[in-house]
Amino acid sequence: MATIAPLAQAVSEVVRDGDTVAFEGFTHLIPFAAGHEVIRQGRRDLTLVRMTPDVIYDQLIGAGCAKKLVFSWGGNPGVGSLHRFRDAVQNGWPVPLELEEHSHAGMANRYVAAASGLPFAVLRGYVGTDLPKQTDNIKPITCPFTGEVLTAVPALRLDSAVIHAQRADRKGNVQLWGITGVQKEAVLAATRSLVTVEEVVDELEPRPGAVVLPSWVVDFVAEVPGGAHPSYAHDYSVRDNDFYQRWDAISKDRESFGAWLAGVA
Template sequence: MAKFLPLSQAVSDNLKDGDTAAFEGFTHLIPTAAAHEAIRQGFKDLTLVRMTPDLIYDQMIGMGMARKAIFSYAGNPGVGLLRRLRDAVENGFPHPLEIEEHSHAAMANAYEAGAAGLPCAIFRGYRGAGLAEVNPNIKSVTCPFTGEKLAAVPAVRPDVTFIHAQKADRKGNVLVEGIVGIQKEAVLAARRAVVTVEEVVDNFDDLHPNLCVLPSWTVHAVSVVPGGSHPSYTQGYYDRDNAAYLEWDEIAADRDRFREWMQKNVIEKTADDFAGRVAHLRKAA
C-alpha cells in the first residue's frame, strides 16, 4: 500500500545502487523532480530503462550514474541529440555506457510482459529492420499454432519505476490524465513504484470511471511535488517549457558548462524548489 513520503525519503527507500530503474513519461508527466533527487543522492551503476530518454536521462548519464540504457528512442525532443549520452557512448565520458536499443513496439510489449509476469514479449516486429544484428536480446520464435515467425524480447521488470501524475487521493490511489504513454505498465511491471503528484485530493468521485487510476496497492510511495514534471508538462496544470529544451542543447554540449549547470540547478536545489515554481507555471499555462 502506498505511503505518503517526502521525495528524498521515497527515493532513498526505493532506489539502490545497481538497480534497474525506469523514470517513465512520454513527452508528458516526465518525473523530473524524482530524477533530480536521485542525482542529488548520487546513485551509481544503474540500468536506466525508458521508451524515450530525454533530458533527465542525459543528466543522469552525464553525472555518471548509469552503466546501461535500455530504450527505443533517445533525444532532446524537438531539438536534437542527447549530448551527454552521446559523449558517454562515443568517448566513454564520464565512463562507458552500454546501450540496448529497441523499437517503441518492443519496449511497450516488454513492459506489458513484465506487468503480466511473463518472461518475454512476443509480437510482430523488426521485419526488415537491422536492430537484431546489433542487439542480441532481439530473438525470433515460431508460433506453434500458425508457424508464423515472430519477434521476441525479454520482459522489462524494473526494480523501481518513477512516474509523475496529476493527483492522488488520501488512500494513495493515483490519477493519471492526458497522454499516458507506458506509465501504467511500467508501474505494474516494477517491484517498487514511486509516484510524484501535483496535489492530494479527498477522492475521485466526480471523475469518469474510464480514466487511468493506479490503485494504491500498486504504488509503494507517493510524494507531493507541485511542478515535479517541469520542464515537461502536466495536463491541466502547466505547459511544456519549450525554451528549457532549447537551452539544454547548448548546456549539455560542453562538459564544464554541464557540470556547472547541474551543480547550480540540481545539486544545490531540493524538491521544495519545484513546489516554489508551481505558481509561475500555472500562471503561464
C-alpha cells in the first residue's frame, strides 16, 4: 500500500545510488520537483531511462547523477539541443555518459514487457534502421508461426520509477489524465515507485479517460503542487515556455549551469 510522505523522504526511500530509474511523463506531468530532490540528495551512478529525455535529464546529467542513458530521443523540445547531455557525451563532463539508444516503439514495448512480467518484447519497429548495429540488446527473432524475421528487445525492468500526476486520495490511489505516455507501465515495471501529485483529496472523482494506479502498485505518494514545472499538469498549470527558452542559455555554459545548480542545491 502506498505511503503518503514528504518529497525528501519519499525520494530517499525510492531512488538509490546505482539505480536504473525512470522519470517518465510525456509533454506534461514531467516530475521535475522529484528530479531536483534527487540532485539535492546527491544520487550517483544512475542509469536514467526515458522515452523522451528533455530538460530534467539535462539537469540530472549535468549534476553528475547519471552514468548511463537509455532513451529514444533527446532534446529541449521546441528549442534545440540538451547541452549538458552533449557535454557529458562529447567531453565526459562532469562524468562520462554511456548511451543505449532505441526507437520510441522499442522503448514502449520494453516497458510493457516488464510491466507484464515477460522477458522480452517483439516488434517490427527496428526493420530498416541502423539501431540494431549500434545497440547490443536489439536482436532478430524468427516468428515460429510465419517465419517472419522480427526484432526482440529485453524487458525494461526498473529499480525505481518516478512520475507526476494530478491527484491521489488519502489511501494512495493515483489518478492522472490528459496526454499520457508510459507512466503506468513504468510504475508496474519498477521495484519501487514514487508519484508526486498536485493534490491529495479525500476521494477520487470519476473522470473519462483517466488512468488510475491503485495504491497497491505505488510505494510512495508526495503532495507537490507545481511539481511538473516547467512542464504542465493538465487542468492545474500551463507549460512555462519561457523557461525552456532560458534553459538553452543556462545550460550552454558550465559556469551558468553551475550557478543554476547552486540555486537548486
